[in-house]
Amino acid sequence: MSAVLTNILRGVNVFVLAMLLFPVIVVVGISFSSASFLRFPPPGLSLQWYEKILTDPSWVNALVLTVQVGVISVVVAVVVSVPMAIALVRYVRRGRGFLSGLLLSTFMTPTIIQAISIYQFYVPLGLLDTVYGLAFAHAVSGIPFVVINVVASLGQIDENIERAAVAHGARPARAFVNVTLPIIAPSVMVGAIFAFMHSAHELLIATFVLGTIRKPISVKLWEGVKVTVDPTIAAATTSVIALGVLLLIMIALIRRTDVRRRAA
Amino acid sequence: MAYGIDVELRNLTKRYGSFAAIDDISLRVPSGSFATLLGPSGSGKTTTLNAIAGFVTPDEGEIRFNDQAVSQIPTYKRNIGMVFQSYALFPHLTVGDNVAYPLKMRDRMSRAAVAERVRECLAMVRLEGYETRLPKQLSGGQQQRVAMARALASRPRLLLMDEPLGALDRRLRDQVQIEIKEIQRQTGATFIYVTHDQTEAFVMSDLVVVMNDSRISQVGTPTQIYDEPDNVFVANFLGGSNLIPATVEGVDASDYLVALGDGTRLAVPRRGQSMNVGEAAYIFIRPEDITVGAPTGAQERTVDVAATVETVDFHGDSLRITARIKNTSDVISIRTGRHQPVGGGADIGVSWKVDVSRLLKR
Numbered sequence: 001m002s003a004v005l006t007n008i009l010r011g012v013n014v015f016v017l018a019m020l021l022f023p024v025i026v027v028v029g030i031s032f033s034s035a036s037f038l039r040f041p042p043p044g045l046s047l048q049w050y051e052k053i054l055t056d057p058s059w060v061n062a063l064v065l066t067v068q069v070g071v072i073s074v075v076v077a078v079v080v081s082v083p084m085a086i087a088l089v090r091y092v093r094r095g096r097g098f099l100s101g102l103l104l105s106t107f108m109t110p111t112i113i114q115a116i117s118i119y120q121f122y123v124p125l126g127l128l129d130t131v132y133g134l135a136f137a138h139a140v141s142g143i144p145f146v147v148i149n150v151v152a153s154l155g156q157i158d159e160n161i162e163r164a165a166v167a168h169g170a171r172p173a174r175a176f177v178n179v180t181l182p183i184i185a186p187s188v189m190v191g192a193i194f195a196f197m198h199s200a201h202e203l204l205i206a207t208f209v210l211g212t213i214r215k216p217i218s219v220k221l222w223e224g225v226k227v228t229v230d231p232t233i234a235a236a237t238t239s240v241i242a243l244g245v246l247l248l249i250m251i252a253l254i255r256r257t258d259v260r261r262r263a264a
Numbered sequence: 265m266a267y268g269i270d271v272e273l274r275n276l277t278k279r280y281g282s283f284a285a286i287d288d289i290s291l292r293v294p295s296g297s298f299a300t301l302l303g304p305s306g307s308g309k310t311t312t313l314n315a316i317a318g319f320v321t322p323d324e325g326e327i328r329f330n331d332q333a334v335s336q337i338p339t340y341k342r343n344i345g346m347v348f349q350s351y352a353l354f355p356h357l358t359v360g361d362n363v364a365y366p367l368k369m370r371d372r373m374s375r376a377a378v379a380e381r382v383r384e385c386l387a388m389v390r391l392e393g394y395e396t397r398l399p400k401q402l403s404g405g406q407q408q409r410v411a412m413a414r415a416l417a418s419r420p421r422l423l424l425m426d427e428p429l430g431a432l433d434r435r436l437r438d439q440v441q442i443e444i445k446e447i448q449r450q451t452g453a454t455f456i457y458v459t460h461d462q463t464e465a466f467v468m469s470d471l472v473v474v475m476n477d478s479r480i481s482q483v484g485t486p487t488q489i490y491d492e493p494d495n496v497f498v499a500n501f502l503g504g505s506n507l508i509p510a511t512v513e514g515v516d517a518s519d520y521l522v523a524l525g526d527g528t529r530l531a532v533p534r535r536g537q538s539m540n541v542g543e544a545a546y547i548f549i550r551p552e553d554i555t556v557g558a559p560t561g562a563q564e565r566t567v568d569v570a571a572t573v574e575t576v577d578f579h580g581d582s583l584r585i586t587a588r589i590k591n592t593s594d595v596i597s598i599r600t601g602r603h604q605p606v607g608g609g610a611d612i613g614v615s616w617k618v619d620v621s622r623l624l625k626r
Contacts, residue, residue: 160352166339167317167346167424168414169369175340178365182356 024241031234038229049235059220059236065131066216069206070199072135073142074192080139081146082188088147089154100151103144114141115208122209134210138202142195146188153187154180186258193247200240268296268454269330269421271316276325278311285311287478289325293471298448298455300465303475304501309458312475313424316456318342329422342422343370345415345453349427351407353399359386359410360395366418385413388447405436412444416451423448425457429464441467462502466490474498490550494536496624499548506554506596507546508589509626512539520623522547526591530567532623544626551599553620556585556612565618571596573610578602587612 026040031049033042053059088096106114118137119128127133157180165175203218211219217240224233276289286308293299301309314320316327318339326333334342345366353362363382367373373381386392389409399407408428415423425444429437445468448455459465465472466486474481474489474497481501482494493499496507510532514521519531520539532547539545571587574595585598585606598614606612 158348158350158352160348160350161354163317163319164346164348164352164414165354165365165369166319167344168366169340169343169418170365171338171340174369179354 027234028238028241030231031238033231033234036230038231038234049231050239052232053235053239056232058215059232062215062217062220065210065214066200066218068131069135069138069210069216070196072132073138073199074196076136076139077142077146077195078188078192081143081191082150082184084143085147085150085154089151090159103147106141106144111202111204115204118205119208127209129210129213131210131214134206134216135199137205137209138195138199141202141205142198145194145198146191149187149191149194150184153184157183186254189254190251193251197244197247200243267421267452270295270328271422271454271456272328272331273312273316274326274328276312276315276322276327278315278320278322284478285320286315286322289480291473291480291483293454293456295330295454296452297470298445298457298468299471299473300457300459300469301473301475302459302462302465302501303481304460307475308478309460309475310426313426313456313458316422317344317346317424340369343418343420345418345420345423347408347411347415347423347425347428349430351399351411351428351431353407353410353414355399357398358395359391359397359399359402362399362410363395363413363417365414366420370418381417382413385417386410388416388450389413389443404431405440408432408440412447416447419451419453421453423451423453423455425455427459428457429459429461437464444468474501476501491620492536492622493548493624496546496626499546499624504551504597504599506549506551507624508549508594508596510545510547510623512541512543512545512623514541515539519618520545522623524569524589524592525594526589528569528589530569531565531618532621533619535622537623537625539623539625546624546626548622548624549596549616549620551584551597552582554596554598554600554614554616556598556600556606556614566615567618567621568613568615571612571614573606573608573612575608576606587614 029042030038030040032045032047033039034044034046034048035042088099092099114137122128122133122137125133127136161183162172162175162180165179166172170178200216201218203222206216206219207222210216215223217236221233221236221240224236271291271293273289273291277287278285289308289312291299301312303309311320315322318334318337322335326335328334329342354365357365360379360382363385364378367378367381382395383392386394389412391406391409391413394402394406394410399410402410408431411428415425428444429440432440441464444455444457448468457465457468469486471483472486472489473483476497482489482498484492489498490502493502493505499505499507508524510522510524512520513523513529515534519533521529522532522545523529530547570590572590574586574588577584579599581602582599583602585600586595587598588595590611596614
């Protein structure tokens with residue numbers, strides 16, 4: 001390939017990256033602004049907007065709520081997904097493709113459709129306007145994240161490893177806990193992190209199920225954008241981005257130690 | 265050494281849908297012996313091994329350890345050791361913890377006793393001091409040894425091995441074969457070993473069980489299996505063999521009288537399967553049992569046949585000659601010393617002792 005073409009490709013890459021990162025850079029920049037209105041580049045640097053978030057009870061409550069919903073939904077998703085993944089890999093012979101497709105269909109359905117149907121489903125159950133209601137709804141959309149990761153990891157495990165434990169005296173349940181679980185644990189973690197981030201970012205279901213009473217971060221951000229346009233929003237957004245980056249770094253670390261352990 | 269257990273399979277059958285993975289297998293492996301299930305892939309040898317381990321539940325028949333039926337005993341209570349082709353080491357545990365695993369599951373031993381036993385087992389496979397390593401830090405051959413040590417750790421009286429050397433290179437395999445045999449002698453346990461490699465089966469086994477098409481083709485000592493195959497499959501599967509088409513023309517006290525395609529008559533000893541006059545058969549002779557040279561005629565109990573050399577191939581330690589028997593289309597292969605002065609197209613006489621040949625049903 002010619003040097004010219006390589007340079008053109010490189011240029012396109014840089015352009016696309018800049019396009020993708022530009023809004024993030026702007027938001028992060030504004031969040032440290034000393035001005036009291038949205039202006040980029042910021043006239044000076046200050047941490048005042050972060051201070052405001054941390055001292056404003058409505059923001060703190062939103063953060064606590066997001067974490068509550070996220071943690072509950074992730075626990076539910078993991079408890080359902082791990083047995084599901086094991087069943088898919090080991091016991092389902094016919095219809096595996098269909099079931100996997102069904103699982104992925106939550107990615108395909110528009111979230112607004114999900115939000116409306118969950119709303120209608122929840123009314124008679126009394127789950128509307130409850131933390132658990134939102135957590136369960138998020139668990140449903142979190143399940144595919146965990147299942148996909150665990151299925152991939154189970155697929156790579158030599159099934160004789162669990163057999164080796166059983167052959168050498170472990171009851172099947174014990175063999176699973178001793179051997180399979182530690183091996184798939186990193187994938188469960190990665191899936192759980194994805195599910196948590198999904199829950200933290202999700203806006204529509206949160207608005208329908210809980211948003212009118214209590215507001216998780218995503219709803220609060222949305223309303224903030226609609227009502228007040230000051231850098232508090234930018235600071236909150238930056239915090240959410242930072243959380244995402246942190247979790248992504250965690251994923252990378254988990255994957256790396258996992259790969260190191262597996263490499264034979 | 266009464267340490268090992270007697271393993272007996274009685275009319276074992278396992279079906280998957282309409283396909284029988286093993287079909288009416290009966291076998292007895294005496295205590296303390298080394299038995300090898302030998303056969304091509306898909307012949308049912310691994311299914312048989314997994315049934316003995318308890319991973320596969322037979323549809324019919326039963327398995328007995330020391331004359332006790334084990335059908336109701338789950339795998340984890342069968343007190344076996346097992347080595348897998350993929351080694352199946354626990355990747356998240358150290359070598360020491362891998363080897364200690366059966367001890368922790370089965371035996372109530374003090375921590376010190378476990379450590380001592382682990383040391384012993386690692387010494388047996390010549391991996392002293394490897395306790396703290398992780399499996400992935402070891403070479404394939406070393407991982408194989410760890411798998412051996414783990415299988416031996418709780419001193420099982422039955423050890424099952426599923427192609428444990430399949431992933432090793434030739435030289436390493438030769439060496440480990442001898443070590444495995446030595447460990448079997450030391451422990452006195454019964455070993456049941458699965459392989460598709462005949463050399464492996466011959467070097468280690470007391471008993472070779474040749475399997476084909478979900479059934480047992482023949483059971484015997486390595487020499488029996490090699491020298492006296494019961495059927496065409498066993499003859500072909502183990503080493504080079506000549507199967508010369510012939511027809512049975514007569515029977516006397518010790519021999520069958522058979523005719524080759526060109527009408528040449530010769531004798532084949534009466535052993536193994538009984539044949540009827542007029543039946544189509546194969547004369548079985550190993551390539552190394554055929555000599556090239558002028559007809560010996562006068563010699564007792566020798567067969568002489570005239571043939572034309574077709575090809576001569578140099579194999580380093582020997583020559584492989586293929587020759588066509590005169591007036592027939594039957595080609596025989598001969599393995600001879602490397603200094604045999606023959607070339608393509610030459611007319612030669614070949615001969616073999618009657619007693620090394622065998623008649624098999626066609």
